[in-house]
Each structure stands twice: as C-alpha cells, then as structure tokens.
Amino acid sequence: MEDFGCQMNKNDAELVVGRLRDDGFIRCESIDEADVILYYACSVREHAEERIFGRLGALKRLKAEKPDTVIGVMGCMAQNQKEIIFKRAPHVDLVVGTQRFEDVAEFVRELEHKDRVIAIDGGEVSYQRDITQRPVQHQAFVTIMRGCDKFCTFCIVPFTQGRERSRDPQSIEDEVRALIDDGVQQVTLLGQRVNTYGLDLNRGENLARLLDRLGKLKGLKRLQFITSHPTHIDEELMRVIRDNPVHSRYLHLPVQTGSDRILKRMNRGHNVESYRRTIDMIRRVVPDMSMATDWIVGSPGETDEDFAESVQLLRDIEFQTSFVFKYSVRSGTKAARSLPDDVPTEKKKERNQILLAEQEAMSKRLHQARIGEEHEILVEGISKRDATRWFGRTSQNWIVVFRAERDFTGEFVKVRIVDVTALTLFGELV
Template structure:
C-alpha cells in the first residue's frame, strides 16, 4: 500500500523551521512520508512569515501556483500555517477559495485533527486564537530534524516588547516560557539520539523565566543544560539588548558548552530612531554591553540585525548606523529595508522614506559590512579552530561544519570524519562567507 505524502514549504526564521519540523513529525507519526515536490503530495502546508512584506507576498504567490494543482487533484489538502495565517485569519480563506485551512501559531499541535476535518469535508477551517498555556504548544517535539547533528529547542513563545515596526506580538502572542523541566527532558532526549548541538529559540530568549512562578532566569537555564551527557554545544537566539545582562555574560564565559557567539539585534545606530522604534536602550547602553562582553570573551563573535529607512530616519541618523558598524565591527549582520506591517505603530508614523533611498542606504550598509566580515575571515587564516562536523556537501564531498563562533568551515581533507565529530582544523583561506581548512596536525 502506498503511503500518503506531504510537502511543507517554510518561510522565515528558525522558529518557523522548527515548527515545520514539528508538523513533519506529526505527519510521520500518522504514517505519511515527505514528498520531494508539491505536485506529488496529498497534503500541502505553507508555513509562513510576516516579518517583512516580501515574505508575505511569497505566500500568496505559492498559493496561486497551487490553484491548478487543486483543480487537477481536488482531494489535495492545502493548509497555511504560521505568522501570515495568524495575521490574516479568515481573510485568507476569502482571498484563496482553494485553501482548506488556516492554522495559527498556537495551533500547530492540532494538525492531525485539522486533517481529519478536511478529509471529512465538514468545512473550511480557521484555528487562530491564542492559547493561555504555552506548554501545550510543545507537546510534539521531533526526535530529529533535517540536521542529524544539530537541533532547535523552543524555550519560549511570543514577545511583549511591541517594537513599533514588529508584528511578532500580534502573530506569536505575549511572552510565555516553557517549564525548565520540560526543556531539560527534551534536550536530554535529543542528546541521547546523537544530537551534539542545540540552539535555544525564542523571540526574546533573554526574557526566559520572567513569567514563571519560580522565577528562573535565562542564565539559570544555561547552567542546567551545561553538562548534559553527549551535548557538545549550546547556542541561542534571539537576544534583546535590554534583557542582556552580566549573568548571561558570566554563563557564556564560564560554561563549557555555551558557544562564544551571540546574535544581539541593534537595529539602528541613531538614538532618535531607536526611541521611535521603542527599543528600550540607547546606542551608548548597547555599546557598553558589547564592550563588557568583549572584556570577558575577547574572541566572541557578535552578529546583529539592522533596519534602514525607518520612518523619519534622516541621512544623519543613517550615518550613525554606519558609524556603529565601524565602531562595533560585527562579525556579520542581517540588514533589511523597513517594511510597514499590519497593526504596528510605525505603519501610521509620518515621514516614510522613499523606496529608492532605502535601497541606496541598504547597499551602503552591505558594502561596509562585507568588507568587515571579509577582514575577519582573512584574519583567521593560519589559526587553529574546533569545528563540529555537520555533514558532507554532495557536490564537492567536502565536510562542512561551524566553529564555536559560528563561522562556516569547509574541510578540504574530509577522510574519516563523521558528522557529529569535533575536529581541530587549521584555517587555510578566509572567503567572503566562509572559511576553508585542513585537519590540524
């Protein structure tokens, strides 16, 4: 008997990727198997992101392509999940007649029940209300994801900061932390299956525990996770500068498995823009935390997010962002043009920046940061690093992995190296986006 098949298309952040892994695990448990392409699947799921307008447009484009497939195969179940589902709700069903269900961010675990309803042809379904107890969102945790060595672990859901440009509080709900015991159990189970590295996920991981009755802090969680048998590395993302404190710096400094890398979104170098964004810190306060971190861990890698063209951003404001890049010298940045999002305060602010100006400013940011990142990579030449081997590239048969500071390394002599192995390598060449290396003697 042929197994039923599914296809999941994912847009957005690591949390979306992890949600897709959870949905795949549920479908696998139902006896289904993953299809290699949408037109061979009986269940199509688009797991969506609404952080930027471009990602939202991709969703509607994909749904348009699936219309002809639904015409040819009427029994195909088409579901939109994730942040656009949460944002648009019933509007999606009205706009897309061939769509069967809209599954919000708090209802991933309901996927099997939703499929049963679709098969029974009872009705088209919307499930998008927020639940009060976040623990139910994590009842399904995949034994392993696509990477056999590294895994995501969600430690909290939602955000309560309401930055004026960000739709996350409206699509993921308020901050809610998972119980520490559940997280420890999940990580221990993953380590027992061969997972060597975990990345702790949350819209603001630094706020972990503030809503729990026992009053755990994020640094407490890191201390409890450190030393789990088989676990070699712990990463986490994303951190909010306002909640990044000395206890986290101490954990990064003293705990063996916590990697020397942090993603700490700055967003702008201008205090007036940061205030308009409702970020809750000044550039000087952000810089003081970076300096404190580097005093404790001189070789730490710091990455960040930047938004250009926020409403009211002057050329002088933008120049402060370029000056911030020069002063801090991030290892890497993820930079974006401001995009107006539904329900956010910035959408109705005056003085929106012309698209041509945003494009030009983004280009200047990319040009400067590319130079800085390449300088970091060139300066690594000749150094000895430890990488965690993650896999083998099919095209070149090269082993690839990452340093503790999250640099991608391609190994030129991969013989007898297995995924999951910690390998000491010598960097032979620093490229624009990665490093080349040989095994260190």
C-alpha cells in the same frame, strides 16, 4: 509541508509534521502525490508572505483538477492575514494560527464535512515533539519560550505569537537529554526574545541558570541560543558562558539602527549608548565572543544623518556579521498605523547596499586576523560550491571550509586557518 521564515517557524513546522505522522499521515515527495498541502509561514518579512502567495497561486489549477486536495496556511502569516489569504487565494481550505497548530490533523478531518476551517484563537501549544524527526542528525533546535512582550513598533511577533510564555526548565532538560542520547552534539535554544527566558515564571529562573544547568549535561558538545534583545544581557549570563566551553562564543544581538531618534520611534527600549555599554561588558567578560546584529534600513523618518549613525556604529562595534533588512510595512503593527513609510524604495536599496558593503569589508578584515589560528569546528557536511571540500563552524559561528579524505559530518575536528574571504575561512586539518 513547506516552511518559510525564522528558525522558530521551522521548529514549529517540525512539530506539525510529527503530529500528522502520529495521526497516520505520510509525508510525500511531490505536490502531485499529496492529499494535504500545508505551508508554515512567517509574517515578519514581506518577502516570505509574497513567496507563500506565489505558491498558493500556483496551486489554483491543481485544486480545480483535484478539489479534494486540502490546501492550508499555518503559523504567523495565518494568524495575521487570514482575511487576505482567503481574498487572494480563495481555493485555500484551512488557516491555522500559531496557537492551534497541534490540532491540525483534526482540522483536516473536519474538512470532510466543511468547506473551510479557520482556527486562530483559543489554544496553547505544548512543546512535545518526536525528537527523531529532525532534519540534521547531529544538531537540534529546542524552543524554550514563545511570544514577546516588547512591542517594537515595526514588529508583528507580539500580535501573532502572544505574550511571553517560558517553558518549564525540567521539560527543556528532558528534551535536551533525549536529543543527546539520540546523537545530537549541538543544541540551539530558541525564543523570540530568548534572553528574557524565565522572567514570566516568577520563581527566579533565567537564561543564565538554564544555560548553566544544560551546559552540565554529559555528552553535549555545543550550546547556543537565538535571538536576544539588548536590554536583558547581563554579567551573570556572560559569566556562565565564559566558565564552560560548551557555550558557543556567538551572540546575535539585533541593534536595528545607530540612531537614538529612530530607536525611540521603534520602541526598542535601548539607546546607542546602552548598547555600546552592553557590548563593552560582553567583551570584558568573554573576550572571544563574536557579535552579529540585525539592521533595518529606511525605517519611517530615517534621514541621511540617522543612517550615517548606523554606519558609524557598525564600524565602531566591529560586528562579525550583519543581517540587513529594508523596512517594509507589516499590517497590524503600531508603525503601520502611525508611522508613514516615507523613505523612497531607491533610498532603502542604496542604504542596504552601503551597509552590506561596510559589513563585507569588516568581516574580511576580522577574518584576516584569524589566519594561522587553530580552531575546533563541528563539521556540517559537504561544501555546496566544491564537492571535494567539507565545511563546519567554530564556536564563534565562523564557517570553515577544508579538504578531507573522509566524511567527518557530525564530528568535531581541529583546523588551521590558511586563507579567508569575507564570508568564509579556509582551513587545513590539523
């Protein structure tokens, strides 16, 4: 099993692995040993889909040599691209959508007497998982809702994941408690539009109340959530975060563009002014909140003037981090049907580079202001670039690299910031 895409995808892939293990399947180290090869794939970005098709293409020979090997595609991409998958990779046996993945073991068995199994509609997934099956021991992700009701014109999620369905708060609390008992210190709550959590339950539940409830659980050291939409961030939520240090001071709030004209075309439901007001409120209530955002450059109809407004907004808000994406048409979306992809590729690349450079300069400036400060970090492991150093994250999600005599992975330590780059802070143990 290999997964591609967002954290929710990764979490669902973990659920699939747990289900298969419960059914007697064993995870193996290499593709050559495998009887069943599954990809859990995202459809939000063209890049992830192309990587999957690359992987599938490479398996053609293996399938010819070992025809009993099951090759399957699961998740958003399966939901959205089933015909294209079979057309481009006819050796695929199994396509399982976002609401049927729990039954994957049964579908694999059906293939003993069928050529192909396609399972897209008609189910609903539970949230049950084997909490011991997580890739990192001291951190865990917990899915608290699925689906999205927003229907941004460029986005495939509402079509692949369906309408918003919030999970019962008691079952979330039970899972978080079990994770804490199993050694987890940091929990990240997941939802496609996580800050509308609870609204569909129609009984007064919301994200603020859920955070308040979970923040009181003994033993939990850090709690955070992704990904939010700008229209449902209110003072109640910010006050809950302010009043308990367990809540991470990091908010990922995608704005997508600084142009009202393009926001309207995107059906985002907010404009630049309302976004600025939301940021002002956040910073008034939680002054040490670090802000990250997403941008799409080269959206249909985006002019140089529209793009200049994005650059201006990035400068004005002083985001800590920007994730910049070049627009690509996602089949099945409203934009694919009605908005021509009319910005040339070179222009998209150029705008991408400009925004990234702006963000790099901004991040470095913001980081420089941190020199001399002391911060508590949760240590995540050994630095990828330098095996003599370790790295961890502050509550604001800043990465801090430091030297240490022993392995502090999974522990909180205090560091003093002594140097910075645009991406990283360098610290000394205090």
